Amino acid sequence: MDEPAASTTGLRVLAADEDHEALQRFGVLVESLGHEVIATAVDLAETTEVIAREDPDLSVVVVHEDDEHALALIEEVGAFARGPVIAMLEEEDAVFVARAADRGIAAWGRPTSAEALQSAIEVALRRHAELERLSGEVAQLQSALERRAVIERAKGILMERHGLAERDAFERIRSHARSGSIRVVDVAQRVAERELEL
Structure with a gap:
């Protein structure tokens, strides 16, 4: 079942550009x-300060x-902001979009209408919610692998120390x-760190 999408109304938005009037x-x-x-x-230092102070959605x-300035802004925002980054281009530019994707944009669009902007949002x-979900799953998997490695290390110590079979070593830890x-x-961590003799 699909999870509900993040709210797409009433967002707190940071707008970044090299042109004050365009902003x-x-x-x-x-x-x-x-x-x-x-x-x-407008500039990188200002962007970082605003993100830290305002925490935009x-x-x-x-x-x-100025493509290079825009790419630098995208990279800076992506490094510090918790929410997604969108690039809005006056004209389609596949090369720029590819470079911006490498720097961390979640979407791009053209500010031709409010509807186009809302679609990009x-x-x-x-995409951002999906990446967050996947990141959480990766963290859980990493944690599970780390726990398993600790248990395997502890079993190995008990097997060597007491001449136990793998199953018996695990049963000793579990008991x-x-x-x-x-x-x-x-328990396995304490055994692996030689703090516990079983």
């Missing part, structure tokens, strides 16, 4: 969708003439855990 025009478009432009930024980098939020109402991995 103002873009802000009007964002606000027409019911979102709030919490801050605008979404960041949008509006791209005009919805794509970005869905100790049950008798003390503690987790198997915690």
Whole structure:
């Protein structure tokens, strides 16, 4: 079953661009969708400061003439913001979009209308939510692998120390855990660190 998508209304948006006037025009478009432009930024230092202070739900980098500046902004926002980053381009540019994707954009669009912007926002939020979910799954898997490695190390120590079979070594760890109402991995960690003799 699909998980519910993140809210796509009432977002706190950081708008970043090298052009102050373009930022103002873009802000009007964002606000027409019911979102709030919490801050605008032009340079990298200002962008980092705004992200730390305001913690936006979404960041949008509006791209005009200076591709390198826009890419630097995208990279800076991606490194510090918790929400997704969108690139808005005046004209389609596959090369720029590919470079921006490498720097961390979740979506791109053209600010031709409020609907186009909202579509880009919805794509970005869905992709970001999916990446967060996958990141959580990877962290859980990593944790499970680390626990397994600790248990395997402890079993090896007991097998060598007492001449036990693998199953008997595990049973010794599990029995100790049950008798003390503690987790198997915690017992295994103590065995692996030579803090517990079983």
